[in-house]
Amino acid sequence: xxxxxxxxxxxxxxxxxxxxxxxxxxxxxxxxxxxxxxxxxxxxxxxxxxxxxxxxxxxxxxxxxxxxxxxxxxxxxxxxxxxxxxxxxxxxxxxxxxxxxxxxxxxxxxxxxxxxxxxxxxxxxxxxxxxxxxxxxxxxxxxxxxxxxxxxxxxxxxxxxxxxxxxxxxxxxxxxxxxxxxxxxxxxxxxxxxxxxxxxxxxxxxxxxxxxxxxxxxxxxxxxxxxxxxxxxxxxxxxxxxxxxxxxxxxxxxxxxxxxxxxxxxxxxxxxxxxxxxxxxxxxxxxxxxxxxxxxxxxxxxxxxxxxxxxxxxxxxxxxxxxxxxxxxxxxxxxxxxxxxxxxxxxxxxxxxxxxxxxxxxxxxxxxxxxxxxxxxxxxxxxxxxxxxxxxxxxxxxxxxxxxxxxxxxxxxxxxxxxxxxxxxxxxxxxxxxxxxxxxxxxxxxxxxxxxxxxxxxxxxxxxxxxxxxxxxxxxxxxxxxxxxxxxxxxxxxxxxxxxxxxxxxxxxxxxxxxxxxxxxxxxxxxxxxxxxxxxxxxxxxxxxxxxxxxxxxxxxxxxxxxxxxxxxxxxxxxxxxxxxxxxxxxxxxxxxxxxxxxxxxxxxxxxxxxxxxxxxxxxxxxxxxxxxxxxxxxxxxxxxxxxxxxxxxxxxxxxxxxxxxxxxxxxxxxxxxxxxxxxxxxxxxxxxxxxxxxxxxxxxxxxxxxxxxxxxxxxxxxxxxxxxxxxxxxxxx
Numbered sequence: 001x002x003x004x005x006x007x008x009x010x011x012x013x014x015x016x017x018x019x020x021x022x023x024x025x026x027x028x029x030x031x032x033x034x035x036x037x038x039x040x041x042x043x044x045x046x047x048x049x050x051x052x053x054x055x056x057x058x059x060x061x062x063x064x065x066x067x068x069x070x071x072x073x074x075x076x077x078x079x080x081x082x083x084x085x086x087x088x089x090x091x092x093x094x095x096x097x098x099x100x101x102x103x104x105x106x107x108x109x110x111x112x113x114x115x116x117x118x119x120x121x122x123x124x125x126x127x128x129x130x131x132x133x134x135x136x137x138x139x140x141x142x143x144x145x146x147x148x149x150x151x152x153x154x155x156x157x158x159x160x161x162x163x164x165x166x167x168x169x170x171x172x173x174x175x176x177x178x179x180x181x182x183x184x185x186x187x188x189x190x191x192x193x194x195x196x197x198x199x200x201x202x203x204x205x206x207x208x209x210x211x212x213x214x215x216x217x218x219x220x221x222x223x224x225x226x227x228x229x230x231x232x233x234x235x236x237x238x239x240x241x242x243x244x245x246x247x248x249x250x251x252x253x254x255x256x257x258x259x260x261x262x263x264x265x266x267x268x269x270x271x272x273x274x275x276x277x278x279x280x281x282x283x284x285x286x287x288x289x290x291x292x293x294x295x296x297x298x299x300x301x302x303x304x305x306x307x308x309x310x311x312x313x314x315x316x317x318x319x320x321x322x323x324x325x326x327x328x329x330x331x332x333x334x335x336x337x338x339x340x341x342x343x344x345x346x347x348x349x350x351x352x353x354x355x356x357x358x359x360x361x362x363x364x365x366x367x368x369x370x371x372x373x374x375x376x377x378x379x380x381x382x383x384x385x386x387x388x389x390x391x392x393x394x395x396x397x398x399x400x401x402x403x404x405x406x407x408x409x410x411x412x413x414x415x416x417x418x419x420x421x422x423x424x425x426x427x428x429x430x431x432x433x434x435x436x437x438x439x440x441x442x443x444x445x446x447x448x449x450x451x452x453x454x455x456x457x458x459x460x461x462x463x464x465x466x467x468x469x470x471x472x473x474x475x476x477x478x479x480x481x482x483x484x485x486x487x488x489x490x491x492x493x494x495x496x497x498x499x500x501x502x503x504x505x506x507x508x509x510x511x512x513x514x515x516x517x518x519x520x521x522x523x524x525x526x527x528x529x530x531x532x533x534x535x536x537x538x539x540x541x542x543x544x545x546x547x548x549x550x551x552x553x554x555x556x557x558x559x560x561x562x563x564x565x566x567x568x569x570x571x572x573x574x575x576x577x578x579x580x581x582x583x584x585x586x587x588x589x590x591x592x593x594x595x596x597x598x599x600x601x602x603x604x605x606x607x608x609x610x611x612x613x614x615x616x617x618x619x620x621x622x623x624x625x626x627x628x629x630x631x632x633x634x635x636x637x638x639x640x641x642x643x644x645x646x647x648x649x650x651x652x653x654x655x656x657x658x659x660x661x662x663x664x665x666x667x668x669x670x671x672x673x674x675x676x677x678x679x680x681x682x683x684x685x686x687x688x689x690x691x692x693x694x695x696x697x698x699x700x701x702x703x704x705x706x707x708x709x710x711x712x713x714x715x716x717x718x719x720x721x722x723x724x725x726x727x728x729x730x731x732x733x734x
Contacts, residue, residue, distance in 0.1 A: 014168065042071060043165050101182050120393070122400055129209070140182050146177050154167050189223070191224065211225070212316055233336055254574075274321045289615045349381040368385050386441065497519060502561075520633070534576045534587060544582075563613060632651050675712065675719050676711070677715055677733070683732065688730075690727035
């Protein structure tokens with residue numbers, strides 16, 4: 001034992017980087033005889049017996065060799081000698097039999113370690129974190145965590161009294177990865193990693209970065225979860241997804257915060273569960289005609305008020321609404337109902353909660369040490385170090401994991417602008433220029449390109465969407481032409497122009513016609529999504545309906561006209577929950593939407609209008625097939641600012657179908673208003689936002705009108721239309 005004295009002392013002090021050097025079976029030669037020494041460190045034990053497989057009736061007592069709880073026994077070396085259990089008489093009187101964690105071989109292969117170190121392991125979520133497994137026929141959980149600056153890492157939980165001495169992990173050398181198989185541990189076990197850093201002597205606890213599940217806040221432990229075994233019923237959807245081109249299909253997205261879409265006030269205002277959401281939200285989305293839901297972050301987060309954007313569990317669906325299998329069932333139900341599922345994903349920054357990624361191994365492992373690079377002043381959070389291959393690989397695996405194991409159809413990346421610019425939300429002197437002296441975050445740019453290349457290669461047909469609020473070029477262009485590779489980009493400029501315009505009293509709108517038209521100057525420079533998101537109805541900004549000018553009738557009419565212009569305008573569509581029926585109050589994450597408003601005709605009418613807009617948009621190829629090219633759009637007249645009228649055509653891919661879109665954005669009806677059209681015939685009024693069923697004044701064109709051979713607006717034919725007050729029309733030649 002003298003040769004191992006230093007190792008034993010390190011083990012006892014919980015400082016050993018590889019307890020396998022001492023613990024478990026070790027073949028030695030004793031006086032020319034081959035024997036196996038088996039050691040176990042069990043601080044909770046009064047006595048320990050070794051129970052060899054096949055010799056259960058003849059247990060061998062293990063001798064205490066250190067007062068801290070180290071026991072050993074020698075047995076003759078023979079085949080299968082490592083198949084044994086430990087029978088432990090514990091200090092509080094219990095007796096248990098267990099397999100020895102230190103009798104099992106190394107877990108990660110050399111190839112896994114190589115790929116992880118290289119940053120090219122795109123299925124790292126299959127080897128990192130906690131996984132239910134059977135090794136040598138013994139069921140348990142295998143753990144692996146990256147903590148290169150740790151002196152010692154242990155797995156702790158209720159199963160070992162949160163005692164970091166009892167399940168110390170094996171270091172895999174320069175890779176910085178620690179691993180351990182704990183036999184008999186089962187699904188649902190709560191655990192953390194106890195880390196002793198080289199930089200700080202006191203051990204501390206961290207949740208598992210790769211954990212599949214977590215405790216409900218305010219508790220912060222990780223949970224051993226099972227992502228295998230769920231029987232999916234969406235095979236037809238998934239097969240079709242790989243063949244689709246989402247850019248030429250209709251995309252009408254309902255943005256949802258699961259915790260406040262609908263609550264149960266009679267039960268202490270609780271959230272709906274994933275199961276209840278599947279039963280209520282999905283039929284609602286289907287009935288409303290949306291093609292997709294976009295979930296504000298369901299990745300685990302400790303603070304409700306962050307809405308999920310301060311993520312701590314990059315692989316764990318939040319436990320607020322149920323289990324991970326419950327969330328799988330929710331996505332499955334969406335697909336079987338023909339609804340796609342997009343998810344907000346946040347790789348831009350992470351919170352500094354003590355159980356999370358910040359100071360993970362006692363150093364700035366996931367972020368930058370210098371606050372000029374590593375601290376986000378706007379959100380008081382930490383910025384990922386995109387120049388570190390292990391960090392990039394961690395984030396890439398998070399993205400791939402949701403697409404693979406949860407069948408998510410697309411990721412909307414939050415706060416891309418903050419990733420692209422080193423001086424984002426910073427004053428001069430508060431940021432460090434890149435190696436060329438510029439303010440572009442070159443490492444983040446490379447990460448974004450790799451993210452899009454890998455995601456689209458591994459999961460054809462999925463969408464990647466950037467919330468990028470600047471004029472960075474080529475956000476939604478392929479990387480091989482110098483772009484970032486996203487499929488779509490939020491059109492923030494259009495959103496702000498439209499909100500500014502429609503909040504104006506109509507008498508002033510003739511002076512601001514350019515706000516309606518300016519978006520078409522750059523509309524085809526990117527693949528845009530027109531968004532009215534949650535960000536526009538919080539923090540005192542007011543609800544969309546409340547932003548509209550005029551009396552109650554005019555507010556609803558304005559909002560219907562706004563939505564009409566949105567659905568006619570090139571670009572995919574997204575609307576935040578509550579906007580579809582005209583919620584008066586701005587969004588509050590602690591409350592349900594104001595569903596009671598639907599008992600009033602104006603709100604029910606607005607909801608019906610949005611439903612019909614969605615159905616028209618999905619059914620008419622001209623409204624969705626060519627969103628990102630001038631071939632799908634043609635101005636009729638954008639210059640009638642005096643009367644605040646705007647008109648344009650939308651064309652299908654084969655130019656066989658076109659729809660005339662006309663908006664009168666004042667409360668004055670226009671009779672005999674002439675609009676040029678390209679072809680003769682009967683033009684049917686498909687949708688009129690002023691219809692009585694929507695709460696309007698029911699002025700329009702009696703269902704349709706005949707084109708006249710009167711040239712106008714550069715076209716050989718024209719229509720003499722009635723334009724309803726604050727109305728928007730969709731008209732098609734029959």
